[in-house]
Structures are given as structure tokens and as C-alpha cells.
Amino acid sequence: MTSKKKLIRVTTVPSSLIGLLSGQLTFMKRYYEVIGITSPNEYDFLKKFTDAEEIEVIPVEMTRKITPLKDFLALIRLYKIFRSEKPFIVHSHTPKAGTLSMLAAKLAGVPHRLHTIAGLPLLEAKGLKRILLNQVEKITYACATKIYPNSFGLKDIILEEKFTNTNKIKVIGNGSSNGIDTSFFESDLISSQEKNALKQHLGLTNKDFVFVFIGRLVTDKGINELIKAFVEINKRHPHTKLLLVGGYETVLDPISAYSMETIKTHKNIVPVGWQDDVRPYFAISHALVFPSYREGFPNVVLQAGAMKLPCIVSNINGCNEIISDNVNGFIIPVKNTESLIIHMERLYAMNPEDLHIMGEKSREMIISKFERKFVWDCLLNEYQQIENKLEPNFKTTI
Template sequence: MIEYLQQSYEVILLSSPGLAWEQIRIAHPNVKCVEVCMERRISLMKDLKALWILWHVFLREKPAMVHSMTPKAGLLCMLAAWLARVPVRVHTFTGLVFPTSVGLKRRVLMATDWLTCACATHVIPEGEGVKRDLMSHGITKKDIRVLGYGNVRGIDLCRFDPSLNYCLNYDFGCRSNCVGKSTGSLTFIVVGRLVGDKGINEVVAAFVRLYQEYPIARLVLVGGYEECFDPLEPKTLEAIERHPAIHAVGVQHDVRPWFAISDVAILASYREGFPNVVIEAGAMGLPQIVTDINGANEIIEDGKNGIIVPSKNTDALYKAMMRMTDKELRDSLSKNARKMVASRYDQHFVRKCLYDFYKEIL
């Protein structure tokens, strides 16, 4: 969005440090960048320090608007912007954690989301599901609306094009003949963090069961582990390590070649805001199995471009994967996949929605 917004605005970027942040700074040397350390998890002293720094940044820069994303940055930036009397304060909720939490953690998360909304002048939910949760749980009573069809980034349809030739530079070793459409196998793919919250335990268990009845099936897992935050179950890790048809290929900077060799994409997450990976897989023409959660159930229409199943349900996943062994069904869903994404999430359309919103509120 940066070049697009620079046509009309002076843009200042603010973020915690990290690899992605460094890549952005290198790619946009003419954009002013401000680095402020913000912890992902609750850390009272570090959070207060970050709030103090943000307040001083906003006092110094005197922005006409602060627009924040992600939960912690949203809370700190909206509060600091309110204290600094920034006239327009916008927060985008790209997902909500509290609906799947319980007990004290749930109450704390709801309170922080309420405070974020209270400090913001405008709230953008990324999708109708996020909007419903914010309204129904009393997080805000402000007039909030979804921009376009609910995605914040959009998709570059020229880049995610199934008709292009993609080069997959990966050594599968002795199992190299197990992956790829050309081998005659049925390849399922999961792209995302390999953690419990993403439903990886259920996916692996369902696949192991499927493989017993359909031994040409293959499962490719694209993403990294997070042992500290949400580790997988030991039996899941063992299956990933030992199963001859499960390939954990780690973090990949370009997921397009992996989609290109796959037949079906799976998102088994417990919660999302608006999953970009479902849009990307759809743009690549893949039929999908997704859980019935915010965002995913707005991109996928059951029986039209994919199958929707309950979350945390291994048996439902297994049955959906077994249904996908029917090539006629896969072809039918695939025909609708790309055109449905193109009609709603084209990058130019998504950018225009945000650009028009900025013009309206400024």
C-alpha cells in the first residue's frame, strides 16, 4: 500500500524490529521509518515503556492520522494517539483472540479490545464475522463498517496465476517421487504456522487416517514451528517426522510453487480475522477445505469453491478430505475458485476501498 498512499499522503511507518521490518525499510528507503519495540505478549513494564515512547513519537510527528493493526500495536498506538490528541485514530481488527479464549484471559482480552475501540475514532473490522463479534460482545457501540469485502491487503492476480510456470527448488530426497500433480498423487497443502491453534493436530490425524484408505494421498506442510507459544502434540510431531507421505518443508518465502504442485488447500484454524492464505490458494485455482470461522467462511462458499467443516473436528476434516478424492468434485470447485477471488479481493479494488475511506475521514 505504501507507494499507493504516497501519491496523496506523507507516510511514516512504525513497527517493532524484525526481519520483515528490515525488508520493508530496504525496499522503501525514501519512507520515514520509526522503530519501537512492542512485545506480542502482555509485559506490563515493557508495554508502559512502549506507550511512553509512542506518545512522544506522536507528539513530535504531529500526524493527522494514526492507523494501527495487530492487537498489541493497536492497543498501545490508539492509547498513545489519544493521549497525544491525534485528531483521527483508526484501528483495523484483523482478528479477535477473545472468542476462543476462556476465563480470566478472555476477560482481559475483551477489556483490551474495548480500550482500543474507546481510544479510536474509527474502527475497521476485517470481515463481517469480526464485526459481529465486536458488536455482539459489546466491545464497541461505534458505527463500524467493513471496507469492500473485508480484506486489508488484496491479491495480486498477475502474481498468483495458476497458468504461470513455477520452479520448485526443494530436495525431497528419497521421497521426491511422492509430491506433485504430475506424479499421480493427491496432494493436500497447509500453509501457515505449525501450531495447535492452526488445527495442525487435527489435519495430521485426519490425513493419517485418510492415507490408510487412500495411499496416493500426500500432505505438504509449509510453515514454521512455535514451540514456545503453541506447540503441537507429541504424537503429531512424531507423525510429521516419520510418516512417508507427510512433508514439512519449513517457512517458504514464495508459496506459489507449493500451491502449484497441490490439489487441495486446507485451513483448519480455530480462529482468524481474514486469512490471506485462503485468498492466495483460491487465486491459484485450488479447491479448499476450511473451518467454519471468521473470514474463511466469507471467502469460501460451501459446495461452490470449497468445503466448510467445524473447527477442532478431526472426523469432519477426514470426511471432507475423503470427499476431495473425487476428481469431479475437485474440478467443479476449482472452476469457481479463482473467479470468486478475482471478483472480491483484487488488490486494486482493496486499495481503492482504503484510499476512499481515508479521503472520507480526513
């Protein structure tokens, strides 16, 4: 029996393993010997992932910030792991893991070095920081043998920025890093009793029209604009509520003092923090509002669509590949509070039957283009195409 080739998947932190690759590594175990690498922090996330996927995960301390000494130590550690494990493929996700693992894998002579891009934080950077991040991105792509942006819009941005060339870059399937399990994100799975209990717990009534945001409560997700828009909407329509599902990042990307204070004090804004299962919160809501500044391919919009919610999203890559304007939601300009107010009001004023039809169209489209098994099969096909080509021997380049 032929032994399986070794596949190593790398993310910066454990929550990214769960958020980006849930279920995928178990699927790939049928075809490859799979190892994960991520930071040892976020222990609960790491344990949850290893228990669910039943794969070996090697801890390597990596940070999401610029930390030269820690980054160098992580690079050395990754190099030693790759030299010892001799993988057929190293496939990385998230910016820091991508830079470190692609460089380490090239130095270690790994023949196939793949990096998935699920967003470009550098797009919001300016000045010297932007110049530095641009150079780091180019190094990452130069060390990789294939680059996989998880949306077509992101591919266009990468080529416009001249980070790499067309021969090295490819979108897997229709986009998305992992697709979505539409049998799990199914509104009928949440019972009326469960929905009523959650609404009662959160102080919501059947008269309320509930807008929901799910994600990190940070500036880059458009939270400052969302808070201003909702305050105005609620003045006009007191039976509106804004449900915020997610945690803050007060160091990396804090929201404004006004937004923070308003979230704490506004009686119709309901923050519930991080939730392991977001489906009940979709189920008690009428629409998702997701005014992000930048994305790769946003899972939350896939999830909301699968749960039959119309969505208001920014006109950015990923979002505008899931939502068709006036069909399964609305697309608005980035950082535009006034447009957000107009379209939140449009959804609020919509006939319930039209709102229902919009949600149904969302689910139909997600099933047809982004079902999880389809995305996994497309990625497996990519691996197998690589495998069937003539492979260089595993050798060191230094």
C-alpha cells in the same frame, strides 16, 4: 503545492507489515506522507519491507505477550513519536500495536485514530485471561475513532461482545486488510519444469494427491486435527501427501506432542518450514486444507483460491466469506477431525474435471471481490472521506 498529510501505520512486528500491508504503503505514498512503526526485531523482515516500500520505519520495541514494563515503555515511546510527528492519521494493526498506539495516539491528541482487526486471539482464551483481554480490547476500541474489522463475521462478533458500537465500526470493501494481487498469485506463472523440480526435491510423484497447509503450525490453526485426519486418510489412500508450509510457535501456541512426533516421522507428511514464495507449493498441490479455529480474513485462502485450488476451511468468519460450500470448496465445523476426514476424502475422490472447475470458480470469485487494487481504493476512499470532514486541531488531551 499543498503538503501531504502525515499517515502513520503501526504493527507489532515487521512480519506483520509484510504479511498484512505489502504494497499498500507504496500506494498510499502517492497521497500521504507515510511512516511505519514496528518492533526492531525480525531484522530480515524489516529490511525487506523498507527496501520494497521505500518508506521510513521508526523502531519501537513491542512484544506479542503480556509484558507490563515493556508495554509501558513502548507506550511512552509511541506517545513521544506522535507528539513530535503530529500525524493526521494513526492506523494500527495487530492486537498489541493496536492497544498501545490507539492509547498513545489519544493521549497525544492525534485527531484520527484507526484500528484494523484481523482476528481476535482472545476468543480462545478462558477464565481470568479472557476477562483481562476483553477489557484490553474495549480500551483499544474506546481510544480509536474508527474500528475496521476485516470481515463481516468479525464485525458481528465484535458487536455481540459489546466491544464497541455500530457508529464506530465498518468493514472496508468486501473484507480483507490488503486484498490479493491476482496477477502475482497466478498458477500459469509457475512453469512445468519448476513444478517437476520441486516435486522431485520433496519426494512427490505424479501419482500423489497433495493436500497443502500454509500458515503457522500452531494449535489455533487446527494442526492437531489436520494431522489426525491425514493419518487416517493416508491409511486408506497411500498416494496422498500432506505438505506443511510454515513455522512453529513452541512458546505462544504449541501443537500437541503427538502432532509434532507424527510430523517428524510420518513418511507422507512433508514439512518445508517458512517459505518467502508460497506459489510453487500451491502449484504442486491439489487442495488447501485450512481448519483454523479463528481468523480475521485469511490471506492464505485468498492466495489458494487465486491459484485455482479448492479449499477445505472451518466455518468461521473470513473463511466462510471466501469459500462457498460445494462451489469452490467445503466448509466444515471447527475442531472436527471426523468432518475433516470426510471432506478430504471427498476431494481425493472427486473427478479431476470437477476439481478443476471448483478451482476455476475460486479464482473468478477472488478476482471479482478481493483484487488488491480494489481494497486499496476502498481504504483510500475512507481516508479521503475522513479528510473531507471537519477536522479537530492536533492537541494534547492531558
